[in-house]
Amino acid sequence: MSRVIVEVMLKPEILDPQGKAVHGALTRLGFGGVVDVRQGKRFELELDDEVTEERLAQIRNAAETLLSNPVIEDYTVKVEQS
């Protein structure tokens, strides 16, 4: 068993209304000193076996085609050490 994390964030040039709303709420509630907030998604994939290079390439493919929209989003794939 191993775990791979896929993080999907909007590209920096894409407007992020969710992040903006969170930023506004933080400021209103008195949490100062925050200049920007971006909100994205985080996927934890539990694999039945070791993480091989081939398996990782397959997950990158899934991240690009299913988990993110590459027109507006960037993704990163990380292997979680247990």
Next chain:
Amino acid sequence: MSRVIVEVMLKPEILDPQGKAVHGALTRLGFGGVVDVRQGKRFELELDDEVTEERLAQIRNAAETLLSNPVIEDYTVKVEQS
């Protein structure tokens, strides 16, 4: 300028229909070997200054009260080294 990451995931005992849907889609699309998927949120907070212990305590407070629902979600706060 510094950046703090807040990750919010459903608690392990809480059913995650979004993750289940992603898991089903991965399997249907031929991405085998994945036994479970959990989907959560990821917030990038851009701060105007250095991350101090006091600032970090404030962000943990925000994570608990605004960014997550502590009844069903867990959060982690990480300082991103730049």
